[in-house]
Amino acid sequence: MAEWDIRKLQILRTLRERGTVTATAEALHMTPSAVSQQLTNLAAQLGVPLLEAHGRRVRLTDAARLVLTHAEAVFEQLERADAALAAYARGEAGEVRVGAFSTAVPALVVPAVRALREAHPGVTVRIREAEAAAAYDLLAAGDVDLALSLAAEAPSAADPRFTRVPLLTDPLDLALPPDHPLATAPAPTLTDLAAEPWIFGGSGPWSDITRRACETAGFSPHQGHSASGWTAILAMVEAGMGVALIPRMAAAPRTGVVMRDLGPAGPVRHVTAAVRRGGETGRAVTRVLEALREVAAAPGHPGGRPTPRS
Known part of the structure; x- marks a missing residue:
């Protein structure tokens, strides 16, 4: 299989758009000799000639145009990947696995998921019902990213594995x-x-x-x-x-x-969320925690009193 190099393909694509090596170098903040060297290396990697002399200039060969035809699909997918990563970095995308005890699922998690669909449709929540104490075991094992449980079933507040977030009383x-x-x-x-x-x-x-x-x-x-x-x-x-x-x-x-x-x-019983220590900085996890807090604090929520943030 030929060795494909995205950066060099971008140089070839820019040459097609700009027409000359000099213009390509200016657009990419490179020297003309560096552009020529990169395209020579790309031709060697692909095993086909990419440029041919045309007077004092060069032009793309048929092989180069064929290469770029297929490369456009790659560039399009990379643009999609860039957009997805940017959304992920902003907390607008990502998957969060939530382990929750039975009554928390309809009372807290499902309303939070509904709100997230409206405000942050790129954030996906996967729900796993579990006993209150078992939710912490799932969290510690890495099987969920966020656990909803009861404070009475939680490990000690000094446990270095978890960050606990009180939700409601x-x-x-x-x-x-x-x-x-x-x-x-x-x-x-x-x-x-x-x-x-x-x-x-x-x-x-x-x-x-x-x-x-x-x-x-x-x-x-x-x-x-x-x-x-x-x-x-x-x-x-x-x-x-x-x-x-x-x-x-x-x-x-x-x-x-x-x-x-x-x-x-x-x-009363105290309902709390927990993440692995440091996990609260994840943007998608933050979005889910925010949605859970908003549900818990909503007027008329059956759970009663939201726990103030510390």
């Missing part, structure tokens, strides 16, 4: 069947329900959410049932099988369930 609301005595009480508290059967999340942080909140309120909850998803938990509450704490981000409206706000002193 998600209140935990009390889910009760409509005929429960506290469904219409003025200000229900967790301690009012110390003797009730509680419906826990099936595993991991979802189970811990209820246990930690109740223990903070001064009692150890009795686990009546468990389920792996919030929809199943709400269905059991609706059936009168127990009560539950539901993150506001996860609470889909259900006619047979009453959701009670436990007030500013009620339990």
